[in-house]
Amino acid sequence: MNRNFDAIVVGAGPAGSSAALTMARAGLKVALLERGAFPGEKNMFGGVLHRLTALEDIFPDFWNQAPLERHIVKKALTFMTGESSFNVNFDTEVSDRTPYNGYTVSRPKFDRWLADEAVKAGATLLNRSTVDNVVKEGKQVVGVTLLRDGSELRAPIVIAADGVLSFTAQKAGLRRAQFNPSHLAVGVKALIDMPKEVIDDRFGLVRDQGASNEIVGCTSGVRGGGFLYTNYDSLSVGLVLHLSSLSQGTKTPYDLLNEFMAQPQMAKLLRGGQLQEYSAHLVPEGGLEMVPQIDGDGILVAGDAAGMCIVTGLNLEGINLATQSGVIAGQTAIKAHQEGNFTRFVLRDYRKLLEKTYVIKDLRLYRRTPQMLHNDRIYRQYPEFVCGLMDEIYRIDGTPKQSMTKMLLGAARKTIGLKNLMADVYAGWRAL
Numbered sequence: 001m002n003r004n005f006d007a008i009v010v011g012a013g014p015a016g017s018s019a020a021l022t023m024a025r026a027g028l029k030v031a032l033l034e035r036g037a038f039p040g041e042k043n044m045f046g047g048v049l050h051r052l053t054a055l056e057d058i059f060p061d062f063w064n065q066a067p068l069e070r071h072i073v074k075k076a077l078t079f080m081t082g083e084s085s086f087n088v089n090f091d092t093e094v095s096d097r098t099p100y101n102g103y104t105v106s107r108p109k110f111d112r113w114l115a116d117e118a119v120k121a122g123a124t125l126l127n128r129s130t131v132d133n134v135v136k137e138g139k140q141v142v143g144v145t146l147l148r149d150g151s152e153l154r155a156p157i158v159i160a161a162d163g164v165l166s167f168t169a170q171k172a173g174l175r176r177a178q179f180n181p182s183h184l185a186v187g188v189k190a191l192i193d194m195p196k197e198v199i200d201d202r203f204g205l206v207r208d209q210g211a212s213n214e215i216v217g218c219t220s221g222v223r224g225g226g227f228l229y230t231n232y233d234s235l236s237v238g239l240v241l242h243l244s245s246l247s248q249g250t251k252t253p254y255d256l257l258n259e260f261m262a263q264p265q266m267a268k269l270l271r272g273g274q275l276q277e278y279s280a281h282l283v284p285e286g287g288l289e290m291v292p293q294i295d296g297d298g299i300l301v302a303g304d305a306a307g308m309c310i311v312t313g314l315n316l317e318g319i320n321l322a323t324q325s326g327v328i329a330g331q332t333a334i335k336a337h338q339e340g341n342f343t344r345f346v347l348r349d350y351r352k353l354l355e356k357t358y359v360i361k362d363l364r365l366y367r368r369t370p371q372m373l374h375n376d377r378i379y380r381q382y383p384e385f386v387c388g389l390m391d392e393i394y395r396i397d398g399t400p401k402q403s404m405t406k407m408l409l410g411a412a413r414k415t416i417g418l419k420n421l422m423a424d425v426y427a428g429w430r431a432l
Contacts, residue, residue, distance in 0.1 A: 083387075
């Protein structure tokens with residue numbers, strides 16, 4: 001089966017569906033390819049969907065249409081050891097139903113909804129369609145072949161939005177076949193069923209309010225961190241582990257996840273819940289350094305496939321960058337059709353447009369953060385330092401108290417070392 005389209009989008013995740021929706025609304029004949037049985041089937045997400053300004057431009061009441069779970073009003077950062085934990089909490093209340101800063105979502109529901117919107121606009125969704133290769137005429141990408149039956153789909157432009165490993169971008173020659181392990185992390189998640197009223201009571205929530213919690217010190221020394229997010233009637237709990245650090249240990253990601261959920265502080269929050277599923281997914285964490293060439297003759301690369309993910313230790317941003325890049329990739333393809341020119345000379349406008357948005361600006365701002373997060377002390381010594389210091393501050397045992405300065409310096413000297421502390425503060429200041 002050989003078919004012709006105006007554009008082919010590989011991957012029906014947030015980046016791909018946003019690109020397909022944008023082009024279909026402009027009247028282009030678009031093929032949206034998904035390797036799963038349905039969009040979102042193979043996607044893991046246990047985080048916060050930040051405001052999708054690109055989609056809000058397309059859907060003026062996006063927050064009322066999309067299948068969102070809860071809006072985040074409580075954010076917490078936790079330093080954890082085996083015996084204690086210290087929480088930094090930020091609570092905010094918003095009175096009206098305008099776009100909130102963040103939501104929890106179910107990726108299977110959200111991805112299906114967004115792909116369906118692209119179909120309603122005129123795109124053709126092809127499930128169970130894995131790309132085997134790109135079709136070229138000279139240097140120009142002019143289509144793809146499918147693995148399932150060897151059929152060929154032709155279009156003057158292909159948008160690769162097929163995830164962090166992006167086979168399509170690799171075959172087009174826009175990125176290397178081998179990745180730097182320090183640029184990748186593996187996310188593992190457990191979905192825990194829990195009644196809504198129990199979640200509301202346990203986390204101090206009402207109506208559709210939600211909470212998010214990032215946790216440091218829960219990974220047995222492996223570089224990475226934990227998370228817990230409230231869905232409508234379930235909890236997403238898991239770990240994000242740096243691949244290079246994980247490969248040096250002896251424990252599997254699921255060993256570490258099970259140990260994390262069994263820690264006393266976590267066990268109290270998960271008590272009474274029923275495990276529904278486990279899942280795992282690769283996460284691009286290399287920042288700006290990981291972004292490959294994102295435009296070529298007849299091809300653009302968007303979302304995770306382009307390494308567009310920001311990890312600061314406080315926030316993990318991916319879907320918002322993916323949708324923004326997908327919309328701009330779609331707009332660039334529309335312009336190329338208007339000019340009848342699909343060479344890189346025209347398609348390089350994609351990068352120029354991204355440069356004007358928060359996507360590239362924020363990636364550039366946090367370009368040093370990935371290297372800072374490779375500091376092993378963050379994941380063991382600093383949680384011990386914070387929890388040890390708080391224990392000393394709050395302990396009343398009949399002995400004279402030291403000044404806060406002496407307690408702080410003493411705890412730092414014992415767990416981190418003063419030179420290391422000064423070096424880390426400087427590195428954090430440069431990175432953030």
